[in-house]
Amino acid sequence: xxxLKIPEATITRLSVYSRFLxxxxxxxxxxxxxxxxxxxxxxxxxxxxxxxxxxxxxxxxGVGYNVQDLHMxxxxxxxxxxDWTVVIVGAGHLGSALxxxxxxxxxxxxxxxxxxxxxxxxxxxxxxxxxxxMDKLKDIVQSKKVDIGMVAVPAEHAQDVADSLxxxxxxxxLNFAPRVLSVPNNIEVRNVDxxxxxxxxxxxxxxxxxxxxx
Amino acid sequence: xxxLKIPEATITRLSVYSRFLxxxxxxxxxxxxxxxxxxxxxxxxxxxxxxxxxxxxxxxxGVGYNVQDLHMxxxxxxxxxxDWTVVIVGAGHLGSALxxxxxxxxxxxxxxxxxxxxxxxxxxxxxxxxxxxMDKLKDIVQSKKVDIGMVAVPAEHAQDVADSLxxxxxxxxLNFAPRVLSVPNNIEVRNVDxxxxxxxxxxxxxxxxxxxxx
DNA sequence: GACTGTGAAGCCATTCACAGCT
DNA sequence: AGCTGTGAATGGCTTCACAGTC
Numbered sequence: 001x002x003x004l005k006i007p008e009a010t011i012t013r014l015s016v017y018s019r020f021l022x023x024x025x026x027x028x029x030x031x032x033x034x035x036x037x038x039x040x041x042x043x044x045x046x047x048x049x050x051x052x053x054x055x056x057x058x059x060x061x062g063v064g065y066n067v068q069d070l071h072m073x074x075x076x077x078x079x080x081x082x083d084w085t086v087v088i089v090g091a092g093h094l095g096s097a098l099x100x101x102x103x104x105x106x107x108x109x110x111x112x113x114x115x116x117x118x119x120x121x122x123x124x125x126x127x128x129x130x131x132x133x134m135d136k137l138k139d140i141v142q143s144k145k146v147d148i149g150m151v152a153v154p155a156e157h158a159q160d161v162a163d164s165l166x167x168x169x170x171x172x173x174l175n176f177a178p179r180v181l182s183v184p185n186n187i188e189v190r191n192v193d194x195x196x197x198x199x200x201x202x203x204x205x206x207x208x209x210x211x212x213x214x
Numbered sequence: 215x216x217x218l219k220i221p222e223a224t225i226t227r228l229s230v231y232s233r234f235l236x237x238x239x240x241x242x243x244x245x246x247x248x249x250x251x252x253x254x255x256x257x258x259x260x261x262x263x264x265x266x267x268x269x270x271x272x273x274x275x276g277v278g279y280n281v282q283d284l285h286m287x288x289x290x291x292x293x294x295x296x297d298w299t300v301v302i303v304g305a306g307h308l309g310s311a312l313x314x315x316x317x318x319x320x321x322x323x324x325x326x327x328x329x330x331x332x333x334x335x336x337x338x339x340x341x342x343x344x345x346x347x348m349d350k351l352k353d354i355v356q357s358k359k360v361d362i363g364m365v366a367v368p369a370e371h372a373q374d375v376a377d378s379l380x381x382x383x384x385x386x387x388l389n390f391a392p393r394v395l396s397v398p399n400n401i402e403v404r405n406v407d408x409x410x411x412x413x414x415x416x417x418x419x420x421x422x423x424x425x426x427x428x
Numbered sequence: 429g430a431c432t433g434t435g436a437a438g439c440c441a442t443t444c445a446c447a448g449c450t
Numbered sequence: 451a452g453c454t455g456t457g458a459a460t461g462g463c464t465t466c467a468c469a470g471t472c
Contacts, residue, residue, distance in 0.1 A: 007463060011417050015410040019369075019392055033431065041394050045431095046465055053433055061432040061471040079416035097311035102368075103392055103409045148415060154316075155233075172415040178233055178317055180255050188418045190411045195317045196229040197404045201362060201386040202293035203225050204402045221441060247453065259453095260443055267455055275449040275454045 010051045014074050016041050017048070021071040033064040083108045085144055087170075089161045090152035091116035091124075091131045094176060098152060099126040112144050134164065141168035148172045155179040162189075224265045228288050230255050231262070235285040247278040297322045299358055301384075303375045304366035305330035305338075305345045308390055312366060313340040326358050348378065355382035362386045369393040376403075 020040045024032060038045040052058055052070075055077050059065040075081060086104070088095045091114040098104075099111050114131045116122060124131050132140065140146065149165035151158050151173060158177035165173055172188035175181055178196075183189055234254045238246060252259040266272055266284075269291050273279040289295060300318070302309045305328040312318075313325050328345045330336060338345050346354065354360065363379035365372050365387060372391035379387055386402035389395055392409055 005462085006421075008414065009463075011414050012410055014417075015407070015413040016394065019409075020394070035431085042396075044465070046467095047463095049432065050434080050464075057433070059432050062430050063472065064431065077417065078413045079420035080413065084412075084416055093311040093314040097307035098408070100307040101408065104412065107409055107413070109412060147419065148412070171419055174412055174415060180230065180234070182256075188415050190415055192406065192408065192411050193229075194312070194315065194406065195233075195321055196226055197406050198298075198318065198323060198362070198388055199229040199292045199294065199321070200222065200225050201388060201402050201404055202298055203228075203291065205361065205385055206293035207220075219440090223441075249453085258443070260445095261441095263454060264442075264456085271455070273454050276452050277450070278453065 006054050010054060011078070013041070013043060013047070013051055014078060017051075018071060018074040018078065018080075021067055021074065025067050025071055029067055031064045032067050032070075034059075037065075080108050083110055084148055085146045086111045086148045086150060087113050087115060087137070087140060087146050087165075088129075088150045088152055089115045089134075089137070089165065091118070091121045091126070092152065095150075095152035096126050098150060098176075099129055109148075112146065113140050137164055138168040141165075141170055146170055148174060151175045151177050151181070153177060220268050224268060225292070227255070227257060227261070227265050228292060231265075232285060232288040232292065232294075235281055235288065239281050239285060243281055245278045246281050246284075248273075251279075294322050297324055298362055299360045300325045300362045300364060301327050301329060301351070301354060301360050301379075302343075302364040302366055303329045303348075303351070303379065305332070305335045305340070306366065309364075309366035310340050312364060312390075313343055323362075326360065327354050351378055352382040355379075355384055360384055362388060365389045365391050365395070367391060 017037060020037065021032075024040070034045040034048040037048045055073070058070050058073055086109050088098055088111060095114055095116070099114060104111065111127070111129050113129050114126065115134050115137050116131055117134050121131050122133050147170065149168075149170040151161050151165070153161050155177045158175065158179045159181060162173055162175070162181045162183055166183055166187055170187070173181065173183065175189060175191045176194070178193055181189055231251060234251065235246075238254070248259040248262040251262045269287070272284050272287055300323050302312055302325060309328055309330070313328060318325065325341070325343050327343050328340065329348050329351050330345055331348050335345050336347050361384065363382070363384040365375050365379070367375050369391045372389065372393045373395060376387055376389070376395045376397055380397055380401055384401070387395065387397065389403060389405045390408070392407055395403055397403055
């Protein structure tokens with residue numbers, strides 16, 4: 001069995017391609033070329049072809065790609081042929097906003113519950129998902145076969161929450177807290193760091209500005 | 215004047231180092247080595263030294279780095295020696311969560327207003343920031359010298375909002391909508407794509423799972 | 429003629445390994 | 451002896467350019 005290592009950047013782009021293709025599909029367009037995809041998402045055509053080539057031959061030479069067919073293949077590659085079950089720890093502003101966010105449900109992510117240690121929040125419900133106490137976490141993860149936990153608590157509690165999620169049995173964690181988590185290496189972790197992105201912007205702003213005068 | 219191109223990954227890490235250093239500083243630790251920083255944030259010591267070396271010599275051979283001194287230098291590099299003025303377009307769940315998020319204010323980002331087209335939302339206030347109608351956007355950006363606009367509207371309105379922000383005069387955009395924005399190339403744009411990160415997780419989950427059985 | 433799929437080349441980032449300070 | 455700063459080596463991703471197919 002031959003195995004190429006897939007660059008993570010390729011996966012990021014596949015996710016972007018897939019959203020672009022769903023737009024294109026909604027317009028009723030049947031066929032698309034690598035150049036058109038590239039223009040639509042701001043990468044090079046060679047990049048598009050190379051990314052797809054890691055996973056097979058989805059196009060027809062001289063013609064291009066069938067939009068629906070390619071879209072379906074990419075969704076499958078990304079693991080979106082199935083639904084995923086998610087819990088969110090932290091029912092504050094961010095946790096509730098994530099629960100209400102439509103971008104997740106539309107792509108097969110089902111948020112089954114939120115968890116919080118604040119008694120005042122427990123018992124309420126967002127978008128059909130109940131807010132439960134932390135001691136129910138393991139029960140729910142096990143009984144609902146939860147795959148993914150999102151960490152939406154302040155930085156100082158993030159590691160404890162991650163430990164609880166690992167103990168409860170999730171396979172992956174999406175961390176919104178601005179702290180590096182340590183977890184066993186069979187657990188997938190990704191960080192969505194809101195400040196980091198802002199700070200890359202500010203770096204670029206001051207950096208360019210300095211060069212204006214150099 | 216000699217100019218190296220700085221990898222974007224370096225900037226990302228600097229932002230992470232800086233948060234780690236502020237934790238370390240709070241513990242009263244005065245000196246730190248590249249190995250300790252590396253352990254704390256999960257990168258290699260050589261990487262830490264290389265990242266810092268792009269900007270100068272901040273350490274002392276045989277000793278390490280002075281925590282406060284290094285932290286201050288990194289903040290300066292990231293452009294965080296000054297405050298930045300921000301507006302958020304979209305006063306829905308995400309927009310309001312971003313406004314309440316403490317991680318921004320703590321690092322010098324001041325959110326001065328939100329904008330929304332929904333009359334029902336206009337007039338309310340989050341964390342001291344008023345929700346205003348879109349036709350006030352340009353006024354506020356000009357009068358408050360707003361540097362950065364955040365896009366927190368549904369994907370289908372994201373491009374229009376970006377156009378308005380550019381027209382109003384912001385220098386940079388942080389886009390939370392799952393759509394590729396096109397803007398003049400003197401405007402800095404970064405995307406925080408919540409679904410992309412989830413989908414990298416699911417890809418890794420199915421990918422590894424497939425290999426378990428191969 | 430048009431467009432994909434892909435080896436090869438080029439480029440960029442990370443790691444190595446050690447010289448240089450303290 | 452300990453740790454930084456850095457040229458050189460490595461590894462990985464992107465772009466090039468063209469053979470292959472429709």
